[in-house]
Amino acid sequence: MESFENIAVTMTHDELLEETRSSLCTLMSCDSLLSDLPLDVITEEILLLTAAERGQSITIFISRENEPKLKVIVPQAAKVAELKKSIARHFEIFQQRTGSKVKISWKYIWKTYNLDFDGIILDDDNSSIDSYGVCNKVTLNFKKKRKKNKSI
Template sequence: MDIDNLSNLSHDDLIESTQLTLGTLLRTDPLLSDLPQDIILEEIVSQIAVENGQSITIFISRDPEPTLKVIVPQNATVRDLKKATARHFELQQKRTGLKVKISWKYIWKTYHLAYDSLILDNDDQCIEDYGVCNKVVLTFKKNKKIKQ
């Protein structure tokens, strides 16, 4: 499509043409082929930060559900990780078309994230203090109720 024809397109046609072009680019480029077709700016910025060493990728295992791939800054706190997990899950649901209401307040009251045998229980502590680094796998561990 040449530039002269672009001025004759409606806004919707231009958006569709742009999405088709970006989709083709993402599918054919070996560096971009693993990115989703409907990627948003936030995800692009996160991927660039990972490539520049400013952010890390953390995998969160949710047996039997698929593992979540969450990107957070290197100096992220446990709270930042929890927010990024919720945001990633929201984007994943949007892409799959599922509309499951999740109460993250309930999730974080019921479960902790764990790295090996360490429980990430202090929301204000840096994840690096727990030994969490790039490409580690975290799991959900059920909170143990303390009887009084």
């Protein structure tokens, strides 16, 4: 125990943080259950993944045109509005990890695009996603809204 105290006393705070990060990275990469987690995982992600493993939440993949799919975890009984908020939050985390500083206007996104599941548009924010047939490990697509013709 004394050697640990000596190490803690002789190291600076930054050195101790770096040693801790390094040890956690090594542990996470060697563990089969933790190896698929990002090294900078946050508590919110761990709670969502735990809920998905317990069957309390479902995983939905969001397909964007020329971009990699986005993995979103939502409660099973989530409404479309909650799904949209989860997509925004997961995309924010994705941007932080990639270092992107592009500001996304989600108001514009939802005004311009719909979520599409097998040709069905999720257009009612107050409906639950399971009423559209959305279940675990399905892929939703962004589909551009069609402009409505204004007749005189």
